[in-house]
Amino acid sequence: MKKLILTTATLALTAGMGLAQDQTVRLGTEGAYPPYNFLNDKGEVDGFEREVGDELCTRAELTCEWVTTDWDGIIPNLVSGNYDAIIAGMSITPERAEVISFTQNYMPPAASAFVGLTEDADVENGVVAAQASTIQAGYVAQSGAALLEFATPEETVASVRNGEADAVFADKDYLVPLVEESGGSLAFVGEDVQLGGGIGMGLRQTDTELRDTFDAAIQTMKDDGTLNALILKWFGEDAATF
Amino acid sequence: MFSFCTDPDSLSDLAWMACYLTTGKHMNFYYAFGTVLVLLAITAPAALAFGFAGASAARSRLLPLSLFGKGYIAIVRGVPDIAFFLFFVIALDQGLEYAKHLIVCPDWDQPIRQGNDFIVCQSAKVPLGNSPQWVHKTYSFFVAVFTFAIVFGAFAANVLFGAMRAVPRTQLETAEAYGMTQRQTFWRIIVPQMWVYALPGLSNLWMVLIKSTPLLFLLGVEDIVYWARELGGTKTARFTDYPHGDWRMWYFLALLVFYLAFTRLSEVVLNRVMGRLTLGQATMGGESQRKAQA
Structure with missing residues (x-):
């Protein structure tokens, strides 16, 4: 019996890992807030957060997909699982942190x-x-x-x-x-x-694994200066950097 | 789109406009017109079916069925559309995922609700998290159709309920005199004759439905009003090859023309339908048709 439980547990674990690899992480954004995020002439999501998000996904070896949504519904749709992360110029505030969890900021308090x-x-x-x-x-x-x-x-x-x-x-x-x-x-x-504690990615509070993954990826971007380069590119030479 | 569009700054006004109006974003805008028309084409019969079922249930002699029908009409008509759309869609989506979750992940031992979060196993997601974007789009489109059908079905049910009662009592008595059963009276006498009483109300609903498509964006479907607002908004040269000021007025003007034309077309069609339905009916319209022929 014990062995059976152990096997099931291992199976469940490996199955979980398998899923984590070919699972697509859906990134929710507003698409109406340049230069953070906006739709370019082709109708695709573009902007500072598009570049940051794509870079983070490459570093974390995740497949990512961009989704646009109404600002009013951006948190309810996240917690009900329609996408996995918010990357939409959202400032980290205590009120929001009661409902969702944030990564460390990828943009200093603006x-x-x-x-x-x-x-x-x-x-x-x-x-x-x-x-x-x-x-x-x-x-x-x-x-x-x-x-x-x-x-x-x-x-x-x-x-x-x-x-x-x-x-x-x-x-x-x-x-x-x-x-x-x-x-x-x-x-x-x-x-x-x-105002606020900078801009971070918003995730479901139970999704600690994904939050840690993005957190680590943001840290590597901060460490090697790519994040600062992107901030300067999109927000001009006077922008606050890390 | 056109070969000369590579450097928009150097173009003359006309060529600039041609390039501007054929950007990928504008294509999405034109495409949204199709989305809206397809949505209407599917939603209208679906809502009518919901309405017919609701009205039939409401006038049923079985108390639970009748209460269900009346409850459906009263509740859905009473809740504001926007609240219904926000709440119902998320609830429907979660309900589907929960049902699928019970079937595909029976071994799951964690709670479905953890704080604010709604968690089902990955393989129970509807649609699956790794499905391509078009699957997600199609899914939200059909959720939209279903939601619209429920909301407008309740209004249609109310209209049809009234129309069924408007069929002259003498007609029903005659049917009974011929020995028709309750069921036969319903299908052979009431249903064919009720449409003439229902049509004014139903045509109203159709007009309202045409104009309620901006609610689509609440459901994640990008409709024409969303794109008009997005395209018309001020564009600065840093973020686009085609900078312009606040042009929302022009886009909304285009929408106005579209909606007016569509409304006019609907009116013409509905008038013809009304003419057909009135034929031979014991109404003022039917009477005047008879006199005109005589």
């Missing part, structure tokens, strides 16, 4: 910034737009400003352009290209704000 039509837009008592369920939205809600939430980053900026909001509050890396190419119609307002 600055968030206000952008308005002019430099003197009222961000303290005016109306400030932010994407729903983001740390920026949480920050605005706690400030004195009225929070105006939108489902996508694009809409938050559009609401400033059409005067609905006085300013938008978002990751600075997302706003910089928009402000630079706006020809003076958009401007940064006030000081940058540091």
Whole structure:
């Protein structure tokens, strides 16, 4: 009997290992947040996280597949198993860490910034737009400003352009290209704000094995400098690196 | 697409536009029109079938069946679509996986729910984690069809339930006088005659269904509204060969034209169907048709 149990256990173990090798890891992202992730002209996922994710999968010897999903449903779909990891510019926060687990950050805490039509837009008592369920939205809600939430980053900026909001509050890396190419119609307002504990990959809390795998892969990318090179490539020379 | 598209910056406006409108991303957009039409083509008959079953159940003389039918109509009609779509799809997906899990992994000894996570064995995933992307897409498409069919089926059931009761009582009495059984009366008298009463309500539902496809993105299916928003959004030169400002208005304008044309087409078809159904009916429409011929 004991032997039988042992054999079953071994079988189960080897079967598990076999699965781990030919199993595809599905990476969920939003595809609407350049330069982190966006859809390129061919309609494929592209951006900083595409390169990081592909590199991590190569190092961890995993087959990876990219999936786009709505930001609002990104955590529920992960925990119910529709994909295996979130890599979507998601800041590590205590609130999210109660529901999912994070790898170490692959991007240092990024600055968030206000952008308005002019430099003197009222961000303290005016109306400030932010994407729903983001740390920026949480920050605005706690400030004195009225929070105006939108489902996508694009809409938050559009609401400033059409005067609905006085300013938008978002990751600075997302706003910089928009402000630079706006020809003076958009401007940064006030000081940058540091929020969150950097950006990490989100995984199911029970998926400790996969988290450790990605954690180790991120560490090797940090150690040999490839991660810093990618950050500089996508976020410019002034970006914060490790 | 075209050979001259390699350097878009140097192109004239017309050529630039030709290249821009044929990028891979735009192809996905055009392809989404097909997805939406196929979805409608499958969902409409499926929802009608659900509605017919629901209405028949609701007017059944068996109390449990009747309660089930009425419960289905009341609950699904009462829950907001967006909540239903978010909750039901995840629940359906987990239900399928759980059922498959019980069959293929009987030796599994860990709990299915661990904290927030829903865990089944790898071989019980629907579809399998290592299946190609198109399998996942097809799966979510059919989950979408099923969800739409359930939601719109409940509304259709309500319409059909009313239509069945609108068939004139005298018709049923005549059938009884001829000695038809309950079942015969239902299939030979009520069902053929109810459509004329159901059609106005059903055509309303069809119009609403046409316009509810943006809910598809909640289910992971990229529909035309998703692509219009994505393509129309501001594009900066760093991330695309075709930078442009906020063009969402133009894309939504194109969608408006599409939806209006499609609605108009539906109206024309539905009017013809109505004409056919009215023929010989004891309704005002049927009466005026009879007078026009005489």
